[in-house]
Amino acid sequence: MQRPTAVSEVSRPRVVVIGAGMAGLTAAHLLTAVADVIVLDKGRGVGGRLATRRIGDATLDHGAQFITIHSAEFAATVGRWVTDGVVAPWFRGRIGPEGVLDPDGHTRFRGSVSMNAVAKNLAVGLDVRTASQVAALTHDAESWKVTLVDGSELVADVVLATAPVPQTIALLEKGDVVLTSSDAAALNTIAYDPCIALMAVLDGPSGLTEPGAVDPVEGPIDWMADNQLKGISSVPAVTIHATPEFSRAQWDESDEAITGALLAAARLDAAVVAGSVQIQRWLYARPSVEHPERFLRLSDMPLFVCAGDAFGGAKVEGAALSGAAAAAVIGSVLGLE
Numbered sequence: 452m453q454r455p456t457a458v459s460e461v462s463r464p465r466v467v468v469i470g471a472g473m474a475g476l477t478a479a480h481l482l483t484a485v486a487d488v489i490v491l492d493k494g495r496g497v498g499g500r501l502a503t504r505r506i507g508d509a510t511l512d513h514g515a516q517f518i519t520i521h522s523a524e525f526a527a528t529v530g531r532w533v534t535d536g537v538v539a540p541w542f543r544g545r546i547g548p549e550g551v552l553d554p555d556g557h558t559r560f561r562g563s564v565s566m567n568a569v570a571k572n573l574a575v576g577l578d579v580r581t582a583s584q585v586a587a588l589t590h591d592a593e594s595w596k597v598t599l600v601d602g603s604e605l606v607a608d609v610v611l612a613t614a615p616v617p618q619t620i621a622l623l624e625k626g627d628v629v630l631t632s633s634d635a636a637a638l639n640t641i642a643y644d645p646c647i648a649l650m651a652v653l654d655g656p657s658g659l660t661e662p663g664a665v666d667p668v669e670g671p672i673d674w675m676a677d678n679q680l681k682g683i684s685s686v687p688a689v690t691i692h693a694t695p696e697f698s699r700a701q702w703d704e705s706d707e708a709i710t711g712a713l714l715a716a717a718r719l720d721a722a723v724v725a726g727s728v729q730i731q732r733w734l735y736a737r738p739s740v741e742h743p744e745r746f747l748r749l750s751d752m753p754l755f756v757c758a759g760d761a762f763g764g765a766k767v768e769g770a771a772l773s774g775a776a777a778a779a780v781i782g783s784v785l786g787l788e
């Protein structure tokens with residue numbers, strides 16, 4: 452059977468994907484069948500909010516904590532990751548305020564090595580360029596010019612933008628790209644909650660019980676996990692996520708003040724190893740107002756698709772499904788037009 456594509460083997464279209472998080476990497480995998488795909492990310496490594504840090508001998512996931520499954524499509528993907536040893540079940544059910552499990556039927560999967568390793572695994576075989584921050588996007592009648600902060604430029608037939616939406620809007624504004632009023636309204640409606648994450652290595656067991664997490668009812672802590680009990684750190688080390696309210700209110704406070712407030716609330720059994728605390732401020736941690744569809748194709752310009760976890764479902768699963776849906780629409784436009 453002939454491949455359902457009008458794309459010539461000699462001159463394949465070029466797709467530039469902005470963002471090597473779950474959405475961008477998922478899309479890039481699917482699009483390599485029909486296009487030359489370049490993934491650009493401003494980070495030193497891949498993963499975006501699938502983020503893990505090493506502090507001394509400790510390994511700490513400080514963005515997404517676990518992966519859940521709510522769709523058959525994503526179940527198949529996670530099933531492959533389990534078979535390949537990329538992810539493993541962490542626990543089943545919902546963690547309560549005291550760390551006790553309240554069964555809700557969903558298994559929480561962790562990266563077998565770390566959450567970031569899930570992204571690294573997805574990036575294998577792709578043309579991913581890290582430390583490559585896009586500065587502006589401009590277009591003519593047929594194609595896009597992607598300008599990086601180092602002044603280099605890439606020409607693309609298609610752009611897939613998976614950065615948090617306010618960052619994508621900024622790139623378009625920088626290039627004086629004119630959005631239709633309905634596209635501008637759709638993008639400007641999307642909003643995110645911030646999250647301040649604290650990472651700390653401990654000089655002994657944290658005091659948390661198996662499986663190593665708590666989900667308090669009240670702030671300032673939204674979530675706390677013991678990365679050793681989780682199975683990814685050889686030494687005791689905790690990740691503390693502040694609530695959106697605390698994160699907003701304390702955003703500009705010093706790391707010391709934030710550390711003091713969060714560690715006091717954590718009431719850990721062990722002391723923090725001197726000099727081991729690190730703070731990460733996630734400005735766009737989780738979408739609070741999402742777009743109702745899994746992607747948005749911008750009108751009146753060469754093919755430009757916005758995707759990511761703000762499109763049709765927050766969380767790692769939503770990002771993966773959005774990336775897949777964006778790849779499908781791009782593949783179909785490239786194959787049929």
Ligand SMILES: Cc1cc2nc3c(=O)[nH]c(=O)nc-3n(C[C@H](O)[C@H](O)[C@H](O)COP(=O)(O)OP(=O)(O)OC[C@H]3O[C@@H](n4cnc5c(N)ncnc54)[C@H](O)[C@@H]3O)c2cc1C
Nearest residue numbers: 470472473474493499500515516517585614759760766767
């Ligand atoms: C603290 C926290 C806890 C979370 N907990 C969970 C959880 O337990 N379970 C769950 O399912 N989800 C969780 N999430 C949400 C989950 O991490 C995200 O939904 C998902 O990882 C988003 O993937 P993405 O590809 O849409 O975006 P991202 O991972 O944000 O990827 C976007 C990428 O774009 C890049 N980028 C941005 N601007 C530019 C530019 N100008 N040039 C080049 N690159 C650029 C960024 O560097 C980034 O790598 C959590 C998130 C946070 C922050």
